[in-house]
Amino acid sequence: MLLLGAACPAVAADGEPDRDFTIEDPRITESSGLAASRLHPGVYWTHNDSDDGPYVFAVDSRTGRTVATVTMRGIGEPRDVEGISIGPDGDIYVGDIGDNLDGTWNHVWIYRFPEPKTLRDTAVTATQYDVQYADGPRNAESLMVHPKTxxxxxxxxxxxxxxxxxxPGKLTTGSMNVFRRVDEVPWVTDGAFSPDGRSLALRSYFSARVYAFENGRLGESRAVAAPFQRQAESVTYTADGTALMFGSEGTRSGVVRVDVEGGGKPDEPGGSGGTGDGQEQGKPSGNGSPGQGGSAGQEDDGKGSVGLGAVIIIGVGALWFALRRKRGRGQG
Structure with missing residues (x-):
């Protein structure tokens, strides 16, 4: 467990955006979602897990410091905020969709407000949408808004x-928005569309995959070299689509950049699409240590098996503590 604790912090880059960084704000102790700003290069929106209130934070990846705190007004008391995404209209969508008892809530909520043009502490009036699943209540941590549709x-x-x-094609207020199951996915803690909308990245505690996405359905996929983190929670694409940013919970939690092999700018053919060969793609930008970009998913070439075994042991411990912590909080 000492190794586990030492593996967490990432080192902020020296003034360069979209690189490994540490979230410095002591208020952000359970960063559960990430979304790359569309208006402010190098800035990432995040939020705490449950019991924190209606707050969303803008963090500058150049320094790891919070540059704006948004307080959402006109909504109920958030229960378990787990995901965040930005739509093609420039609005920020916040998913109050967690349900750790898998059926406690007969509906969940999505909040929506325009991304602020100026980075400063502010209060905004957010729109609240009621959400139900067609096949009954369930737990979720991943909210993704398609960047084109x-x-x-x-x-x-x-x-x-x-x-x-x-x-539904358009979320509405005053009535229930029913979400329908369209595909199967593994156990995921967050997801994000590529800026061109052709790929969907899904991560779990120990791995990540990028799926081709077309006509609202998942296609072929490939593994991505996700970093090993203390409690793997969040993922988003950089605004240019060339890399994935992986985040975790905890005080001074690290965000790790993983370059997407073959990643291109939005709308370039094949920019972020899946290769379908099942091979692991991507390369962490850190120095290879677990907290700074080391992968927990690379294949063993016969060398370093002891290190791989240690990572597996530590990973199992991390998952066990994470599950105990989540379930022990009930609705949290």
Whole structure:
């Protein structure tokens, strides 16, 4: 467990955006989602898990410091905020979709507000949408807004695998928004569309995959060299689509950049699409240590098996403590 603790912090880059960084704000202790700003290069929006209130934070990847705190008004008391995404309209969508008892809530919520043009502490009036699943309540931590169609997707979380749920063409207030299961997914803690909308990245505690995405359905996939983190929670693409940023919970939690092999700028053919060969792609930008970009998913070439075994042991311990912590909080 000492090794586990030492593996967490990432080192902020020297003034360069979209590189490994540490979230410095002492208020952000349970960063559960990430979304790359569309208006402010190098800035990432995040939020705490449950019991924190209606707050969203803008963190500058150049320094790891919070440059804006947004307080959402006009909504109920958030229960278990787990995901965040930005739509093609420039609005920020916040998913109050967690349900650690897999059926406690007969509905969940999505909050929406325009991304602020100026980075400063502010209060905004957010729109609140009521959400139900067509096949009954479930736990979820992944909210993804398609960057071209604006349709909202949720990936449920279950030890035996979850589902990808598609929302209505347009979310509405005053009535229930029913999300319908359209595909199967593994156990995921977060997901994100590439800026061109052709790929969907899904991560779990120990791995990540990028799926080709077309006509609202998952296609071929490839593994991505996800970093090993203390409690792997979040993922987002950089604004240019050339890399994935992986985040975790905890005080001074690290965010690790993983370059996407073959990643291109939005709308370039094949920029972020899956290769379908099942091979692991991507390269962490850190120095290879677990907390700074080391992969927990690379194949063993016969060397360093002791190190791989240590990572597995530590990983099992991390998962056990994470599950105990999540379930012990009840609704949290």
């Amino acid at each position: 604006g349709r909202v997707y949720i990936a449920s979380k279950n030890e035996n695998g979850g589902g990808l749920y598609e929302g």
